[in-house]
Amino acid sequence: MxxxxxxxxxxxxxxxxxxxxxxxxxxxxxxxxxxxxxxxxxxxxxxxxxxxxxxxxxxxxxxxxxxxxxxxxxxxxxxxxxxxxxxxxxxxxxxxxxxxxxxxxxxxxxxxxxxxxxxxxxxxxxxxxxxxxxxxxxxxxxxxxxxxTMANIERPAIAAIWPTLRGESIVLDVGATIGADAQQLIDFSMMGGAMARALFGLECPTVGLLNIGVEEVKGQDDIREAGRLLKETPLPGIEYRGFVEGDDLGQGTVDVVVTEGFTGNIALKTAEGTAKQIAAYLRAAMSRTWLARAGYVLAKSAFDRLRDKMDPRKVNGGVFLGxxxxxxxxxxxxxxxxxxxxxxxxxxxxxAGLREKIEADLANYHRRISEEAASVPESSVS
Structure with missing residues (x-):
């Protein structure tokens, strides 16, 4: 003992x-x-x-x-x-x-x-x-x-906190599942929105679907279908902003970026590699000449802030949702x-009670879907 x-x-x-x-x-x-x-x-x-x-x-x-x-x-x-x-x-x-x-x-x-x-x-x-x-x-x-998995959730997602020019965003899925259909992307949107409210204190976080362009005609069928459904049936607690592109990740255009795991994982590893690459460039540049070294000493506080901002350890941790x-x-x-x-x-x-917030959002969403389906007259159903 x-x-x-x-x-x-x-x-x-x-x-x-x-x-x-x-x-x-x-x-x-x-x-x-x-x-x-x-x-x-x-x-x-x-x-x-x-x-x-x-x-x-x-x-x-x-x-x-x-x-x-x-x-x-x-x-x-x-x-x-x-x-x-x-x-x-x-x-x-x-x-x-x-x-x-x-x-x-x-x-x-x-x-x-x-x-x-x-x-x-x-x-x-x-x-x-x-x-x-x-x-x-x-x-x-x-x-x-x-x-x-939670009720009505087919696949879980891994959500990551992403540093941006505006502060921080949430990106999911970054590696749990390869591929996702329209309903799964909608589920990810709800879970990401709940996480943004829990961590960032946002009342109604903005959500975007990661795509190869912002036009509605672009992208794979599942992404376009998810976008259409999110527009026609707004989700509780989030504001859907449409499609976002890869450069929007760093800009912080929306609070939550939704994608499937293959694309999300590549984006995550690319961002981590880019941060290390830039840090290596800066170290090499600052040590190249005595004048550069003197400039580094004079601007050390600014470089320290930059290094802290680019440090991937500060945002380490992927959250398994669903x-x-x-x-x-x-x-x-x-x-x-x-x-x-x-x-x-x-x-x-x-x-913050993240799991409870996700459960409540999912319950409200599926309750509303059931009520809307029940209110449709039988004669209108082909």
Missing amino acids: WRGIRYFRAAPGGPQAPTDKSENELTSNSGITISLDAMGGDHGPTVVLAGAAIALQRRPDTRFALFGEEAEVLPVLAKYPELQAASAFHHCEMSVRMDDKPSQALRQGRYKSSMWRAIDAVKTGEAHVAVSAGNTGALMAMAKFCLR LNGIVIKSHGGTDAEGIAAAIDLAHTVAR
Whole structure:
């Protein structure tokens, strides 16, 4: 037994058996409890726990349910006494590797991996939200299997916070699902709108469909059909602005940009690569001559602000939407600051009641659709 930490070990072949305090105790306080896959990412507990320690300093009301292999997690956790005191550790038999296939991870890691147990903590009510930097495909497969999709939602989406010239926007889907029909794009619009209201405090966020042009005749059939339906039947709580193009992402033309996962993921990776490219150009330019170095010193505060704005770690964390519980995917290769940002995001969406807002929006939308369908005279139906 490690002193100073609530330590739970899973009973062989059965559910976890607490050896100290009840598992539901963490949810009895007024803070936010986050279940954390301590084994996730390229660097495992060393970076994950360092990030959790940073996040705890920023948000002292956070409590953690930590899942991982004790031989790797506990020696690192001992270095962070405050995090240790705010956490309950749960030993897991295994962890999901970054190169595991989703089907393999689901088959071998269900019920006993740190990733599964972190997600299951949300299902059982031990935690408000789960965070993992692990294998994206495996995380989505496990989250869908464990939490299931919300009523009337066929496919979940991953939503990312996107820095813009106006501030921040939400872009979804950035990788959960390849392809999407018109109804799924409408579902994404509702979920993205709920997230914008929860995170940005907007009463009626603006929404646009990402397309190859703003003209109504352009784009694939599903995108044009979704645009037509959004115009003819406005969704509650959002303002549809029509089609937007790739350059509108950085401009912040709308609060929520909706697309399918293939396009969204390419856009996300392109933006991340461009930010790194520009940063490399600036470093090279500032060190080329003594005059350039002197100019950098004089303008250091401006360059620091630019670097902070372009830092992808500041907006690390993709939110899985459309499930009966919230899961946050952190970038696997990020550092402690990036993990802390993902935990900050988890705290924010949990405190804002994001899942409840999405459920309410979906219920209102489908209730209205049912009422409109019922009001149509039978003679008008061919």
